[in-house]
Amino acid sequence: MSTNDQTIIVWFRTDLRIQDNPALFEAAKEGRIIPVFIWSPEEEDMSPGAATRWWLHHSIKSLTESLEKLGTTLTLRTGESIKNLKKLAEDTGATGVYWNRRYEPMIRKRDDEIACQLRQAGLTVKTFKASLLSEPEEIENQSGLPFKVFTPFWKHCLKKLNASTPLPAPQKVKPPKVSLRTTELSELNLKPEQDWGHSMNEVWTPGEPGAASALELFINDSFNEYAQNRNFPNTKGTSRLSPHLRFGEVSPRQIKHSLMQSGHTHWKESHYLSEIGWREFGYHLLYHFPHTVREPLRPQFNRFPWRENSPQLRSWQKGQTGYPLVDAGMRELWATGWMHNRVRMVVASFLVKHLLIHWRHGADWFWDTLVDADLASNTQGWQWTAGSGADAAPYFRIFNPTTQAIKFDPEGDYIRKWVPELRHVSAPDIFEPSKVDRGQNYPSPIVNHSDARDRALKAYEKTKA
Ligand SMILES: Cc1cc2nc3c(=O)[nH]c(=O)nc-3n(C[C@H](O)[C@H](O)[C@H](O)COP(=O)(O)OP(=O)(O)OC[C@H]3O[C@@H](n4cnc5c(N)ncnc54)[C@H](O)[C@@H]3O)c2cc1C
Known part of the structure; x- marks a missing residue:
């Protein structure tokens, strides 16, 4: 039975909120709480990319402010999670550790081990769906x-x-009896070195x-x-x-x-x-199917003849393919850390079908540049596009980037916004790479659509062998 004077560690991870946070809500009922965030990128399935680090910096800052309003302080730590949690419990006399569950393969394994070790050390561990x-x-x-x-x-x-x-935020939470050392947020070095956060600041309010x-x-x-x-x-x-x-x-x-x-x-x-x-x-x-982070769900795609082509991969990453909708999307991504879903499908299809470059290269670039980079959705999005995943788009359905632009950006406004070289070009010329006036340094198409389409269909035959 709860004495309401226990100290519970609330381990924040991908649940940076005080409303509808079951671990926080339940811990607050027990007495005192110690909210902690541990920066341990090497324990993740994939180390967080630059854009998500930027977001995380601001989100931690916002969570710190929210918790301070409730009457407590977020403790920040770096390094091995288990060591930090055990040390915190020793230093504070905490009797339990609560957290909300995550589902990535390495994280699940780590969390199971941590739960086991903490229980062996006599602590109560409770985990929640959130x-x-x-x-x-x-x-x-x-x-x-x-x-x-x-x-x-x-x-x-x-x-x-x-x-x-949804659960309400706790009205007020009791801080621990002892004061705790905390790592400074700036010491986590989450903000990018290049002045990249500037354009993201204009678009987003993390927290x-x-x-x-x-x-x-x-x-x-x-x-x-x-x-x-x-x-x-x-x-x-x-x-x-x-x-x-x-x-x-x-x-x-x-x-x-x-x-x-x-x-x-x-x-x-x-x-x-x-x-x-x-x-x-x-x-x-x-x-x-945890192996799908790197491997196709449909094993026949292991036979797919992917091409290595660094210059073309670079052109795609930098929005220099000569296909206006593809380039607009890739530049929006670079500037804001986000891209519209329709355009994600078009650029991803261009990489895996027009360029025959492995979807893993695309997934890695998205991982580094998306503020929403998420192992489950990113893996699913790329496997879907490549045709190698569950309920995926059939490989032989090849998006034509020009007709996609005509259909979904009918006035060309989206393209003009992100590809300044084309600001003087109006619809319909703006959609057709061959009609675009290249006087302003806009590149020629790096592949011809119908040749690329034929090549992709031939490559697809290999998966049927
Ligand atoms: C190649 C590729 C990679 C992707 N990588 C990611 C990723 O790393 N992280 C990510 O969150 N989404 C990813 N998506 C899915 C989708 O593009 C984004 O979730 C969506 O564009 C986010 O914008 P929104 O919040 O305005 O979406 P809305 O249209 O407002 O949808 C609401 C929410 O539903 C979820 N959602 C919407 N569409 C999808 C989808 N197709 N798959 C999974 N969840 C979806 C998102 O959480 C989204 O915030 C990817 C899609 C593709 C094609």
């Missing part, structure tokens, strides 16, 4: 196996969707209050028209909540609840909630 509507183990098909197709997966999840409401504003703005202004507008990169048709979700500044349960409260009668069947479902599906796949 970042998914349904955890991977809760969902299985009729044969008791993981799903590999999205539609039945999501139908099943919707049936299980419960009406639980829980920023997430709450983005959610409110989306529900009020864009949710109704989401299904119609979500594919047009030059509109504010999508929620831009992905980095907030990635860092747990908002939970999917809070999003679900806001949709319910919004008065929209079909929120449950909405296209928007099903996109949250794709995020859940990504975690389901990552959990059950």
Whole structure:
């Protein structure tokens, strides 16, 4: 029975919020809490990229401020998580460690080991569901196996969707009895060396209050028209909540609840909630098929004749392919750490199909440059594009970057915004690489679309052998 005077360590990880945070909420009931964030990039499945480090810096700062308002301080530590947690418990007399669960393969293994060691040391360990509507183990098909197709997966999840409401932030939390040393945020060196954060600052407000504003703005202004507008990169048709979700500044349960409260009668069947479902599906796949982070889910893709071509990879990364929509997307990514989903699909398809460059190179670049870089969604997005994943786009369906631009950026506004060399070109000339006036140093197309298409289809034959 709780004496309400215990000290509990709350280990913050990808749940940088005080609202709807089950580990924090339960720990606050026990008495005193020690909130801690441990920077241990070498324990991650993939060391966080530059853009996510930038976000993390600001998100930790924001969490620190929120916790201070509740009456406590976030302790920052670096190095091995287990050593830090044990030392903190020794120094403070903490009797338990609580955290919200994560699902990446190496992290799961690490967390299991840590839980085991802490329990052996006599501490209470409690872990909670906080970042998914349904955890991977809760969902299985009729044969008791993981799903590999999205539609039945999501139908099943919707049936299980419960009406639980988000938890409030604790009113006030009691700090530990002893004062603790904390590493300075600047010592984590999360901010990029180049002046890159500057353009990101203009676009994003990392942290829980920023997430709450983005959610409110989306529900009020864009949710109704989401299904119609979500594919047009030059509109504010999508929620831009992905980095907030990635860092747990908002939970999917809070999003679900806001949709319910919004008065929209079909929120449950909405296209928007099903996109949250794709995020859940990504975690389901990552959990059950952890090798897909580096290897194809469909083994026949091991035979695919990928090409190594560093100059072309570089042209793609820098937005210098000569295909205006591809270049606009890659430059938006570089400038803001984000790219619209439609354009992600086009640029990813260009890399793996037009250039035949392995999707892993694309996934690595996204990992380093996306503020929402997330192991589950990124792996799923690339395997989907390459045709090698679950419920993936068939490889032989090859996006034409020109017709994609005509369809989804009909006036060319998105292209003009991100490719200044083309600001003087209007639609329809702007879509057609061969018609674009290159007087302003805009590159010639690095491949010809129909030749690249034929080459890709031939390469695909190898997977059928
Ligand atoms: C090659 C490729 C790589 C991707 N890498 C990532 C990644 O690293 N991190 C990431 O969060 N998303 C990734 N996505 C998915 C998607 O592009 C982004 O989630 C979306 O663009 C985020 O913008 P938004 O928040 O405005 O989305 P909205 O359209 O407003 O959707 C709401 C939320 O649903 C989730 N979501 C939407 N679409 C998808 C999807 N296709 N797959 C999984 N979740 C989705 C996101 O959490 C998103 O914030 C990738 C897609 C592709 C094609």
